[in-house]
Amino acid sequence: MGINRRDLFKLALAGGGAAVLDPSPNVWSSTAAPLDPDRWGMLVDTTRCIGCRNCEWACKEQNQLPSAPLAQFSDAAVFESLRRPDPTSYTVVNRFAGPDGAGRPVYVKVQCMHCDHPACVSVCLVGAFHKEAIGPVEYDAWKCMGCRYCMVACPFQIPAYEYANAFNPVVRKCTFCFERVTREGKLPACAHICPEEVMTFGRRSDLLKAARERIARHPKKYIPHIYGEHEIGGTAWLYLASVPFEQLGFPVLGHTPVNKVNETVQHAIFKHFVPPIALYSFLGAMMWIHRDQDE
Amino acid sequence: MSHVEEALPVEKPLLTPGVFLLLGLMAVGFGFAVYRYLYGLGAVTNLNNQYPWGIWIGIDVASGVALAAGGFTTSALAHIFHRKHYHAIVRPALLTAMLGYTFVGMSLLVDLGKYYNIWHPILPSMWQGNSALFEVAMCVMAYLTVLYLEFVPILIEGLKGKLNLPAPLSVLRGPVESLLQQGWFRKIVDLADRFFGKIMFLFIIAGVVLSCMHQSSLGALMVIAPYKMHPLWYTPALTLMFLLSAIAVGYPMVVFESMWAARAFGRKPEMEVLGPLAKLIPFFIGLYIVAKVSDLVIRGAYVHLFDGTFQSNMFLVEFGLGVLLPFFLLLSERVRRSPKGLFICAALYVILGVLLNRVNVFLVAYKPMYATRPYVPAIGEIAITVAMISALILCYRVIVSVLPVLPAPEGDEAPQGG
Known part of the structure; x- marks a missing residue:
């Protein structure tokens, strides 16, 4: 399965700077931290x-x-x-x-x-x-x-x-x-x-x-x-x-985990490496198309 | 006129006063580095628990990576979009990128507390894909390898008759000559030549992809600290800002160093290549301006522009003098055609627009809440950074003197191959 629309959407959001406005911070959870309800x-x-x-x-x-x-x-x-x-x-x-x-x-x-x-x-x-x-x-x-x-x-x-x-x-x-x-x-x-x-x-x-x-x-x-x-x-x-x-002396902090934006972007980029591979293919195609343009 | 300009080693004496100055600066920095390894980071830096990152990260690493962007942007232009006209600038840009990234690695060896663990990110058992720094580390390692591979053909061309060994390197002439006369060695060189000729396109594309990835991820590093960053720089889209400004700085950096090299070697600047290249610069700076201005407006951060604080003033210098000024100047054809005007614009964007931006993002914008006094780099930090830059310039100077990197000066005859 390739990247799904949700991931692309998340990437677009994060890239566009809107991820931080996500109204549902508690739905998100870092993959790095499975939490015990009795913690x-x-x-x-x-x-x-x-x-x-x-x-x-x-x-x-x-x-x-x-x-x-x-x-x-x-x-x-x-x-x-x-x-x-x-x-x-x-x-x-x-x-x-x-x-x-x-x-x-x-x-x-x-x-x-x-x-x-x-x-x-x-x-x-x-x-x-x-x-x-x-x-x-x-x-x-x-x-x-x-x-x-x-x-x-x-x-x-x-x-x-x-x-x-x-x-x-x-x-x-x-x-x-x-x-x-x-x-x-x-x-x-x-x-x-x-x-x-x-x-x-x-x-x-x-x-x-x-x-x-x-x-x-x-x-x-x-x-x-x-x-x-x-x-x-x-x-x-x-x-x-x-x-x-x-x-x-306590910092005034919001409710969204600070790592949310970063991890959303990282996951979107690295999920099956779709964006890098797409860019690689695109550049390869460009190289092929322009191959005869030598003066 | 041949369609590819020939590159040749620079035939100038190596031991100039400038080179001795570089060696002197390197010696001072080396002294501080020894001290740092014997007595710890605390002994030579002003870093503390509030300011864990200083100029070694802001200048050596972040700006070093950004200013090496000439490598992938020119390689994309000349090799992927096949604008052969620009081949003359690919090799110097490649060399700058290769040296730039090498010194990023060297600087990290000084900055990392446990520098001997620098190889840890290659161990799959330690991979931590949530970290933007992990992506930066992997891409930088991969890209540095790609850059060295891309440089191999230049080395081969040198070995095939374009090697120049000025004093004091002339002592190597004997051994190199005898090595070149060995049949097996020539076979290896020929084989490598053909092999790299066939697969180089793979590395060229990989270099561009890897660059786009880590240039942007470098911006993602500070996205983790929304509560410590000044709003004029902090944006969840810092990733995009870093990518766009890195792409935009590629050609100005090529112009900057090409004209600097021309002056240093007493040549005429290659305006017939740099002029058309300069035409592309406002387009890319313009993209960055659109993104940055939209971001300031959307987040409402523009209200801080005229706060009069140190940070807002630094932003005005960076964006006003470093970005908007060169952008508008470069829209004028007259400026682009004048070597002096072009050089000033390129230098403005390189130094104030991007170098200052990286320093601002990593150091000036960073306001840890319990800091009692601001971070100012210690003399040892400055000395080591200066030494790193000096070493980079010296390596550049030596390599362009030994290998065919820079285009042959106009009207010069190629020396006989040997």
Whole structure:
């Protein structure tokens, strides 16, 4: 079977720049990511976080990253500037002004969101990233070439690179404690240590229900937005907050997965290689037709 | 007049001050490259987790690929549409493309964190067809092979009596002569000559198809980052923009380098070929303008044109001076017939229209949300890019001196074949 009309139509749309206007983003699904309906999620209730940064310490311990004694993590001076995950910290907590700029500040833990339609998985040309059906987005360093396209693609700007490593620099990011959870049956290290139960680990679908209930029960406490429910097609990590998320350093994102346009075009071009072969045949025909035009 | 102009090696001394300057620039870049391999990307670049791509991607790779477009556009014109008139420019364009892509590969060896894994995309177990970069990688590898194969006949012609070995390459004369006297070697050359004569058309068409594919996919790379790109450049149709601008830059690039080479070698520019070629340029730039303007209008991005920000100003320079200005100038026959006017127009489109466009798309338009300061290339990045360009020019200079690439200067007698 050759290319069908639907594919041609999709190609025309994407080429013409209209694919992004597709009104039904949820119908589309990347071929790279079959998703388990029972896949994991993590609900982060930022209204509970006290900024103790124990999660940062636990994460470093779990992933054997350069660290310091737990006591040093209570130093609040780090909140003076906005921090981002780096090759030695898969997660960091930042402080923001509370509702109306007064009262208790809001602390927000940042790490890989483990997207349902991960851009990093979609763009990696050697498949160094993959999405586990159960949720985590994992990275195989041995495949990686170090092109850093994943960092360009990630809408949350999460993957961090070991620029200082000359011989074997790799991309670093949160693993969702995939090994720890599946092999040892424990909670992810950050959720395990958290004294305030900021994080709830569980089935993503259950967490969404729980989040909606919390919003319904405390409509004054929460803004009616579960960040990650729909953002770029949905993420495993979900957030609740008392102030709009753009005030908490979250990017404002639409509901369409960012890899949709690219993958639609790629699939249309590579489906049975019809466009390249058609172009090859056309040029061959032109060459034949014009063969006698020599002066 | 014969219908195909003869190509000959350039009979000029090789060791000129210009060549020594190139060698000096290459040495500086080489020093920084050694440093990069010993101490890592962080030691010589200003790249960080916000800006993972710098000028090595924006200039060396993206612009390098775009400016090599003269190769496939002239080969399509001369070989597929059989406009024999243009045969004189096919070989220099082919050489530029071959060297351009070679240096794209070399630059990637510097830029890739794990450069020793550069071969991974050829392993079927790692193929990842959803990635636009995968398509770019495969097509570039295939096209580079095609370019080398397309170059083989020029090498054969050289070996069959048109080889020129100026000092310091003259030390090779002895070994080459004795090799050429071997019967078996001449047999291989003859066999290759006949073989390539028969199947070259397959490679010529493949070269055009592969070029169209990866030139466009290179634009698709940034389609993945809608939230980080400035709206004046971001469009889901970036793929189409890259293809059209690459096609449009092919002939201006040929004009640009042909006139530059003519000046460097003290020859008259070949206006009888470049003039008619220049007539095609406004058509292709026009197609790009129509696509780009429609895109700005449809997406409503034109409202950002006069924001006065660094980005909108860069766009105005790129599109106003680099695209619209040469387009309108080239509509005039007087400009096209004047060597100076033609050279300026071609240079404008090549440097501001396309090179700046690629830099803009990959670097200027890219606004990561948590960046605290903008990316400015480090001295090491600039030195290595300059070294790459110098090495490319030097290779071009050496190859046109050794092999029959450039058309024989007017009124020159062909030297006796040996």
